[in-house]
Amino acid sequence: MGIEQYIILILAAIIGFYMAWNIGANDVANAMGTCVGSGSLTLKRAIIIAGTFEFLGAVFVGAHVTSTIKGGIIPPESFSDNPYILMWGMFAALLASGIFLQLATYYGLPVSTTHSIIGAVTGFGIVSVGFYNINWDTIGMIALSWVVSPVAGAIVAFIMFFTIKRKILFSSNPMKQIKKTAPFLIFLIFFILIHSLLYKGLKNLNLNLDFNNASLLAAGIGMIAAGICFLLVKKMHLKQNEDPIDFVERVFGNLLIITGCYITFAHGANDVANAIGPLAAIYSIVMNKAIVTQSVSVPIWILILGGAGIVVGLATWGYRVMETMGKKITELTPTRGFSATFGAATTVLICSKMGMPVSTTHVIVGSIIGVALARGVAALNVNIIKDIFASWIFTIPFTAILTMIIYKVIEYTII
């Protein structure tokens, strides 16, 4: 490898890291906001948990979505004559969405990192291969997943809170009910989480199980976790003058910490691709000096770089967003926070496994609406929700046009 290639790779790694930094700064707080707001976690603990699980999710499951962004939107064959066009295009896309995200974070707009990178890659596609050569079918599918995923999150969260309400909150003996239900909920979380890790996951560790084996192992681990939960909850007692419902909330406060791990894991798995997908494309072009059409696995150092970028973003800017959110989301009690986070995490994780790059932010908004529809939220600001969903329409053209401009500048100066 020549010195030029090293420079290009290092540059790409820096921009990819910058994008990952932005994901950590903007997005993670949205995922963890419910945990901090309900008072289940202190800011410091939330940062540590989020950092750890974002990293794990990014490194272990992150590769799935990566391939969709890399190859799905623009047919890579179009660049076989001059692969460096694709390389610089990915540069432009990364830079454009990084800039957009930083502006959005600065001005407090909860935009989607996923939408911004998809918009950027599409913008590059339009200036390079032309409007008609882009895989609009793939983009259509991605766009559809953006509509479906918040609805799915809302449905899961609604069902979760509705069940909690009927089984526990309406019960005349909520204490007994929560002690019975908590281990089951823990089983559910661990099963889905571990399953996503084992099934077609952990490629980098060569631990690739088929669906049935993954299910069996996940169920086993889930049972153990449920058993531990059963013993722990059994030990919890009503404090003096404590309302039984407050006891229920206290138990859910602990469950919420687990869903906090769950959602940051899912977020890392889903969103790291937004930063490292283009980086992985650049890497494979630099290494092979050509477009590799068949799917190649993403080298682990790139996943680690992405994960680390998210953690650094969280530690430098993200904690401030989280702090503000924690102060603002105090109305969300642990039962509600649990339902919303569970719904969002499950949806995001399943979508990631299916290779669909969905927006964690929008899925969380959908899940909170789901809880609200089950009469779980004291007051929602409908206007802001409209604004958030309007950013769908706004984000994509913005990053697309910005990418076009950056790419044209690179084209004139370098290529």
Add this chain to the structure above:
Amino acid sequence: MRGISGIFRQSPFGPIQEHMQEVFKCASLLRPLFEALAEEDYDRVNEIADQIIEAENISDKKKNKIRNNLPKDVFLPVSRRDLLQIVSAQDSIADTAEDIANLLTLRKTEIPEEIKDKLFEFLDEVLEVCKQASLVTDELLELFKRSFGGPEVEKINKMLEELDDTEARTERLGTELSKKLFESEDKIKPISVIFWFKLIENIGDLADYAKKMGNRLRILIAK
């Protein structure tokens, strides 16, 4: 730098509870006010009347804050109209207490001996209705915690039944008191008779608004 936290608005339930506490504080000052009147300590009457007016001001501010926080585009787990009407009824209690306090500062009034005992009995019963109403609003947060179902609903319905019973008693007492007033109309100055007739009506209104608030809450739960 606020992420998606903007989708949450402040919960109206806690503030409605606080508003009612302020309203009840305002109404319960009527007891010392009438005691001062019975002792014909008019400086003290004025002093307590000022306190009532101040408490009404504070509760008004709380009311406005609640209303400002409930614009049309807010999504609530219960009907917005019912909530606003609960606040309205609570507000009317404070307003009426202020009216009574104002009336008593207008004129150096004496409590006619003939109605004195009955008047205090009536006032205490009315304040009991207000207290019960305030205890019911105290359950609003708990109701939200339970997501508007289960044993909490039964508990509130029982409290509301009691409130209705007490209110019915105050109506009876009010009528008896007015009768007593008119029975002694020859011994009391005519203006005083009219004055006290109006006051008795106003005091009765307090219980009326408290009942109205309870009725709204009943509708809110039943939906």
